[in-house]
Amino acid sequence: MHCLAAAIAIFLAASPAFARDYVPAYGPKQGIMGEGYKHSTEKDGTWRIVTEYHTRDPIIALNVALYRAAELAREQGKRYVQVLNGYGMSSHAVANGFVYAVGSDSPAAPTRCKAKRCYTADAAQVLDILSGPDGRTPGVPKPTYIDEKGRQVTIAGYGIGAIAWGRR
Numbered sequence: 001m002h003c004l005a006a007a008i009a010i011f012l013a014a015s016p017a018f019a020r021d022y023v024p025a026y027g028p029k030q031g032i033m034g035e036g037y038k039h040s041t042e043k044d045g046t047w048r049i050v051t052e053y054h055t056r057d058p059i060i061a062l063n064v065a066l067y068r069a070a071e072l073a074r075e076q077g078k079r080y081v082q083v084l085n086g087y088g089m090s091s092h093a094v095a096n097g098f099v100y101a102v103g104s105d106s107p108a109a110p111t112r113c114k115a116k117r118c119y120t121a122d123a124a125q126v127l128d129i130l131s132g133p134d135g136r137t138p139g140v141p142k143p144t145y146i147d148e149k150g151r152q153v154t155i156a157g158y159g160i161g162a163i164a165w166g167r168r
Contacts, residue, residue: 058088
């Protein structure tokens with residue numbers, strides 16, 4: 001019994017390290033146990049993007065949802081994406097990301113936030129920041145800069161590419 005408890009403790013302590021190396025499969029979610037994104041259009045024209053990944057890190061799922069929102073904006077010929085709400089959560093080693101967004105031709109702050117704060121981002125910038133170190137890994141943040149102590153800093157999650165913030 002003590003060996004099992006020790007093994008579980010070691011696994012839980014190592015889990016964040018595994019999450020950092022986790023590369024999400026990008027694409028539409030297939031099947032009940034599949035990974036990926038689903039999106040739909042709400043009555044008000046807002047996109048609802050939901051992602052699911054088998055990891056404990058909800059930021060991974062949120063990053064994929066943000067990438068998909070920027071991709072949808074680009075597909076509609078919009079230069080900007082207004083992120084009206086977004087968050088990630090994790091339970092039982094499954095992470096989900098949720099983003100409500102809409103494409104825009106204007107860099108102005110959104111006026112119809114679904115959260116306390118929402119923002120407008122340059123879609124190309126979001127796609128670039130979340131395309132991985134190699135530029136071909138959707139949903140994975142690129143290293144952003146090196147800090148004063150020589151550590152690599154990566155920006156991820158809600159607020160990626162924000163150029164104008166709005167309030168509800």
